[in-house]
Amino acid sequence: MPTPSPMTDTLTIAGTALSSRLFVGSARYPSQQVMLDALAASGAEIVTMSIRRISLEGYAESLVDLLGDKYRLLPNTAGCVTARDAILTAELAREALETNWVKLELIGDRELLYPDVEQLVHAADELVRKGFVVLPYCNEDPVACQKLADVGCAAVMPLGSLIGSGMGIANPAAIELICKRSPVPVVLDAGIGTASDAAQAMELGCDAVMIDTAIAKSHDPVRMAAGMRAAIEGGRLARLAGRIPKQRFAEPSSPQLGLVGS
Amino acid sequence: MTRLRINGVEAEIAVTTVAELLAERGIDPTVRFLAVAVNGAVVRRAEWPALTLSSGDDVEIVRPLQGG
Numbered sequence: 001m002p003t004p005s006p007m008t009d010t011l012t013i014a015g016t017a018l019s020s021r022l023f024v025g026s027a028r029y030p031s032q033q034v035m036l037d038a039l040a041a042s043g044a045e046i047v048t049m050s051i052r053r054i055s056l057e058g059y060a061e062s063l064v065d066l067l068g069d070k071y072r073l074l075p076n077t078a079g080c081v082t083a084r085d086a087i088l089t090a091e092l093a094r095e096a097l098e099t100n101w102v103k104l105e106l107i108g109d110r111e112l113l114y115p116d117v118e119q120l121v122h123a124a125d126e127l128v129r130k131g132f133v134v135l136p137y138c139n140e141d142p143v144a145c146q147k148l149a150d151v152g153c154a155a156v157m158p159l160g161s162l163i164g165s166g167m168g169i170a171n172p173a174a175i176e177l178i179c180k181r182s183p184v185p186v187v188l189d190a191g192i193g194t195a196s197d198a199a200q201a202m203e204l205g206c207d208a209v210m211i212d213t214a215i216a217k218s219h220d221p222v223r224m225a226a227g228m229r230a231a232i233e234g235g236r237l238a239r240l241a242g243r244i245p246k247q248r249f250a251e252p253s254s255p256q257l258g259l260v261g262s
Numbered sequence: 263m264t265r266l267r268i269n270g271v272e273a274e275i276a277v278t279t280v281a282e283l284l285a286e287r288g289i290d291p292t293v294r295f296l297a298v299a300v301n302g303a304v305v306r307r308a309e310w311p312a313l314t315l316s317s318g319d320d321v322e323i324v325r326p327l328q329g330g
Contacts, residue, residue, distance in 0.1 A: 025330030050329025212330030
């Protein structure tokens with residue numbers, strides 16, 4: 001069976017064609033070189049970064065210099081707990097990185113890192129009005145995702161499970177519903193643990209997967225990045241191929257007639 | 263002397279513009295990927311030499327860092 005050509009299965013967000021359905025984070029790697037090698041193995045186009053106060057002892061632009069030419073950098077508003085802080089962080093990010101794309105994160109609980117949906121929708125609305133391309137990290141709630149799409153978000157990024165937990169997709173039925181209903185691309189974000197989780201996300205209908213910890217903190221991040229890439233491609237192909245239904249009885253695959261000894 | 267809050271820390275320094283503040287902090291004003299906000303509003307690079315700071319101003323100086 002021929003595989004879809006890249007031209008027929010392109011992910012498009014905010015009118016921009018993206019070459020990869022794997023978004024990768026830049027944090028928690030054992031070294032800068034391992035990060036660079038893992039990103040290369042992942043085939044990712046989008047790499048996320050945070051925006052932080054400079055330490056007043058010194059400043060190094062090296063990370064953006066290393067990544068900026070090869071990847072589309074996507075700043076996040078990680079750690080923000082108010083809409084005001086998230087909006088200011090997004091505006092600072094736009095200034096620092098010269099991109100109007102932002103991964104909007106607004107946290108309602110510092111331990112769980114679950115989004116504050118009320119603040120999130122409000123901040124997304126304001127940022128869209130200010131001309132940002134907003135990709136919000138959100139909970140796995142079809143109503144919240146719809147609200148975010150309604151205020152003009154370019155995609156929705158529902159969590160699979162807690163950030164950094166590696167617990168996989170806790171509520172696959174909800175993710176599937178979100179994918180079915182969403183008028184914008186769905187990027188599963190948070191909680192991926194290993195390749196099968198990423199494949200599952202694609203099989204449920206997600207358009208892309210965002211991964212950081214599962215790659216960066218694996219024993220071999222470069223190999224895991226390659227594994228995630230393959231898993232996402234495999235899951236996507238399976239989704240497009242249309243799987244067989246699950247059934248509760250056996251159905252032999254070999255012909256029933258002409259059995260030896262019959 | 264201008265009393266400022268810089269990245270959450272109070273300080274009294276003899277500066278009047280954003281550009282002067284960056285110089286006083288040893289930050290090369292031509293460095294890329296830097297962004298500044300004063301009192302919750304982004305100050306674009308072109309305005310750094312012109313934007314005057316007053317006592318009580320809250321300044322954020324940020325750059326991109328690793329993140330997920």
